[in-house]
Amino acid sequence: MCRLFAMTSEKPLSPMVAIHALDVMREGHDGSGVGLFLSDLGGPFEELKGTPILSGIFSNDGLKRLDQFMMNIGFMTKYRFSIKVPKRPPLGVPKRDVYLIRAYEYPEDWEHLSQSEIDHRLLLIRLQLRQMGEEKEDMIVYSFWPDVIMLKEIGDPMNVADYLSLDRDELKARIILAQGRQNTNYAINLYACHPFFIQGVATMTNGENTAFVPIREFLMSRGFPGYIGYNSDSEVFTHILHYSLNRLGLGIEAYKHVITPLQDEDLERHPDGGFLKQLKNSCRRLIIDGPNCVMGCLPDRSLFMVQDRKKLRPGVVGGRPGLYAFSSEMCGLDSAIPDRDKSRDFQPMHLDTAVVASDRAEVKTWSQMETLALLH
Amino acid sequence: MVTNGNISPSTLSVKDLPWQIDWDKDRCTLCGRCTAVCPVHAIELGVYRKRHIELPSLDAGLARNNGGSNVYQIFQGIRQKTDPAYACVGCAACSLVCPNDCIIPRRSDEADKLKFHVNQGGQPRRRGGRRNVRDVGQGGILDQIKFTRISMLTDPALDAGRHEFEVRTLLGRVLPPEESLRLYREQGWAPPVREIYPLVIGAMSFGALSPNMWEGLQMGVAYLNEELGMPVRMCTGEGGCPPRLLRSRFLKYVILQIASGYFGWDEIIHALPDMQEDPCAVEIKYGQGAKPGDGGLLMWYKVNKLIAAIRGVPPGVSLPSPPTHQTKYSIEEAVAKMIQSMYMAWGFRVPVYPKISGSSTALAVLNNLTRNPYAAGLAIDGEDGGTGAAYNVSMDHMGHPIASNLRDCYLNLVKLGKQNEIPLFAGGGIGKNGNLAANAAALIMLGASAVQTGKYMMQAAAGCLGSESDRCNICNIGLCPKGITSQDPRLYRRLDPEKVAERVVDIYLSFDTELRKILAPLGRSTSLPIGMSDALAINDHNAAERLQIKYVV
Known part of the structure; x- marks a missing residue:
């Protein structure tokens, strides 16, 4: 079962905090991959908040093709963050040419576009690059979005972090999601590494998603170009969240009602029973059947955690105002924030959603049985 | 046969019949129960003449007439008729009633000759029952499908006995989430949707079934709903619905069927103002798996006063429903109108869906329904469906197997992105070899939202004797030896409705446990894992390819 760790901090932190937490939980991952999602960035990216950042892995040929492509569509490089790696990678880590993190200037003719149009075009560019990369196997693209950096590689998290020197000063973020992967289902593939990202929504999951095939069929038939990939059964959790937020206009409080709806007798007693029943019926294909712990980051930079309907996975959130962490194991949280008030740690159960908003003031929790502040 | 008798082309010997009656003279008490119970009068009291050769007594000397001679005696026993009209159907009601176990029908050791002579008077064979298939016992495709994706170590398996399960499905047009939530916000009309148990008792009409059987099924369904909280539904078939049921609260457990004969709909329409509850749904029957392209066929034997009253016809006449609805002109127009009219009858509160027989045209029907915003689902009845009466040729040779038909339809919905929106109900041969839960689970994972079964209910709840190898199958003439499909009180009083209801409950409870053991x-x-085809596998390469599931050996 994969290990998950997420952190939100007032002060920008090095991703090494998360890597250390993963390392403490190392029984749970097998070196089949590590993934990092960084947002609310510090360091040099602090000044580049509005500009889209491309993250991915490129071969030298791929990089040339990328430059040509980006130039053709009018994107100019604004900031380049290069990771120079030692000649020989550690055991289990493949040799790559370029780990790319690059901020771009929007083309001039994008100035008058609406935000939703910009968001849509950024998505399409990422998909196009992904497709180009799959054709010649020379690029892997994780994200192309403002204020988001993603890094994924095969190997033990600590080895990979050392190899890529992730403890450098330029690389700091206030929001970090990290996953150490335990490959159980499908071939080892970088696109199968968590966290998954789409238009500001990032999630990571542990556990098998037994309802994967019908959910994938549902998402792929929505006619939305971003709902592709699915090298991992966990990618659907990200897309379901994106679908609920962007297509259904729901808030994070409703996410759990989409993936693990209440049973009918509970719905009958629920103050929003009518609405939730409608939601349950029409989103029947998005019901997950566990066992899963889902953690993620929303476009408004809040972090959240939910559990499957039977709460078959561990998961804890704790910290103090200004610094909170979500961890799939208690020891991960202890490693990252040892000096917190442990009596205030919270383990979301089968009805709970735990959220730390971007003000990092408190852990908000609510149960599915409560009234919803719906329809944002 | 006497030496100067005629041998007509249809003169058969006992050997030529599909069933031979084995009768044991030594044990027979000549009580006559077997001949009385035989529904087709295949056996009668036989008087046999027998010669005894008596040898002369040794001490009688050479005197004449000392007893050494032929002695003729008679004895009584059972004689099997060989007239095709009275051929034994193998029901074994004789064995059932015999106090000394001295009589039993045995299947002929070779193919019978009767089949070439059942069309006397130019009338092809008609019968009830099910499709006669050669592979009985080996199981069809549904029985061969295995569930291979088992969570054990990659994830904790669920506990069928202790974890909470929600074995429910939706009947009704489900709107896309965006549309559904918009209508909720704007308080617009949304199609009615029922949450039901995914095993529906398929359409068997009041008329095809005896009153006791119908009552038993209804009582079982009511008990499951009201005492056990299982939302089980039963479809009426084309025979209307008893007036008292129409006006009772139990109507909500009933799916009313309207078919091409419109039998019983006068009564239903007249009951509308008095209805306390809406029916669960309305099924418009356009086709039936057992006899595709043919309408219902209630033969005159079964049309007694009660049936005639409910159906609104004179008693004692055969009621062949037309093969198609008289109003049907085109699917785009007439079918849509019919669906809409039925909606209108209950103020757009009751889901209405068509039922068709499995067919290579099913996809065309489905595609059309996806564009009809009122269609609440599509029921597809495969070739293995049963019936109360049909022409033998329709039953044995017409129709489409359900598995691939359903799979095609589901994958087509996936392509259109409407797989949650128009529920597919699969029927026809589910549980025909006794594997009800496994067959149902396989169909659900191939894409069915629910399954419908009638035959299994007849067999398990009432002890129907029929089989896929042409046993009994006389439902059409109202002589059911168990009283399941008879309208003669002397026959149907054999069936205790309370016991039928108990069995219905047994069936559902055990089905539920077995289904959980699979899920x-x-x-x-x-x-419900609708379309979870990654869990399925089969050891037949062609079938795996056709159904797009895994091939395993």
Whole structure:
């Protein structure tokens, strides 16, 4: 079962905090991959908040093709963050040419576009690059979005972090999601590494998603170009969240009602029973059947955690105002924030959603049985 | 046969019949119960003449007439008729009633000759029952499908006995989430949707079934709903619905069927103002798996006063429903109108869906329904469906197997992105070899939202004697030896409705447990695994390819 760790901090932190937490939980991952999602960035990216950042892995040929492509569509490089790696990678880590993190200037003719149009075009560019990369196997693209950096590689998290020197000063973020992967289902593939990202929504999951095939069929038939990939059964959790937020206009409080709806007798007693029943019926294909712990980051930079309907996975959130962490194991949280008030740690159960908003003031929790502040 | 008798082309010997009656003279008490019970009068009291050769007594000397001679005696026993009209159907009601176990029909050791002579008077064979198939016992495709994706170590398996399960499905047009939530916000009309148990008792009409059988099924359904909280539904078939049921609260457990004969709909329409509850749904029957392209066929034997009254016809006449609805002109127009009219009858509160027989045209029907915003689902009845009466040729040779038909339809919905929106109900041969839960689970994972079964209910709840190898199958003439499909009180009083109801409850409870035993190891419990084809495999390469599931050996 994969290990998950997420952190939100007032002060920008090095991703090494998360890597250390993963390392403490190392029984749970097998070196089949590590993934990092960084947002609310510090360091040099602090000044580049509005500009889209491309993250991915490129071969030298791929990089040339990328430059040509980006130039053709009018994107100019604004900031380049290069990771120079030692000649020989550690055991289990493949040799790559370029780990790319690059901020771009929007083309001039994008100035008058609406935000939703910009968001849509950024998505399409990422998909196009992904497709180009799959054709010649020379690029892997994780994200192309403002204020988001993603890094994924095969190997033990600590080895990979050392190899890529992730403890450098330029690389700091206030929001970090990290996953150490335990490959159980499908071939080892970088696109199968968590966290998954789409238009500001990032999630990571542990556990098998037994309802994967019908959910994938549902998402792929929505006619939305971003709902592709699915090298991992966990990618659907990200897309379901994106679908609920962007297509259904729901808030994070409703996410759990989409993936693990209440049973009918509970719905009958629920103050929003009518609405939730409608939601349950029409989103029947998005019901997950566990066992899963889902953690993620929303476009408004809040972090959240939910559990499957039977709460078959561990998961804890704790910290103090200004610094909170979500961890799939208690020891991960202890490693990252040892000096917190442990009596205030919270383990979301089968009805709970735990959220730390971007003000990092408190852990908000609510149960599915409560009234919803719906329809944002 | 006497030496100067005629041998007509249809003169058969006992050997030529599909069933031979084995009768044991030594044990027979000549009580006559077997001949009385035989529904087709295949056996009668036989008087046999027998010669005894008596040898002369040794001490009688050479005197004449000392007893050494032929002695003729008679004895009584059972004689099997060989007239095709009275051929034994193998029901074994004789064995059932025999106090000394001295009589039993045995299947002929070779193919019978009767089949070449059942069309006397130019009338092809008609019968009830099911499709006669050669592979009985080996199981069809549904029986061969295995569930191979078992969670054990990669994830904890669920516990079929202790975890919560929600074995429910939706009947009704489900709108896309965006549309559904918009209508909720704007308080617009949305199609009615029922949450039901995914095993529906398929259409068997009041008329095809005896009153006791119908009552038993209804009582079982009511008990399951009201005492056990299982939302089980039963379809009426084309025979209307008893007036008292129409006006009772139990109507909500009933799916009313309207078919091409419109039998019983006068009564239903007249009951509308008095209805306390809406029916669960309305099924418009356009076709039936057992006899595709043919309408219902209630033969005159079964049309007694009660049936005639409910159906609104004179008693004692055969009621062949037309093969198609007289108003049907085109699917785009007439079918849509019919669906809409039925909606209108209950103020757009009751889901209305068509039922068709499995067919290579099913996809065309489905595609059309996806564009009809009122169609609440599509029921597809495969070739293995049963019936109360049909032409033998329709039953044995017409129709489409359900598995691939359903799979095609589901994958087509996936392509259109409407797989949650128009529920597919699969029927026809589910549980025909006794594997009800496994067959149902396989169809659900191939894409069915629910399954419908009639035959299994007849067999398990009432002890129907029929089989896929042409046993009994006389439902059409109202002589059912168990009283299941008879309208003669002397026959149907054999069936205790209370016991039928008990069996219905037994069936559902055991089905539910078995279904959980399948779903739990697959890691599914909170939603029915509709279309979870990654769990399925089969050891037939062609079938795997056709159904787009895994091939395993």
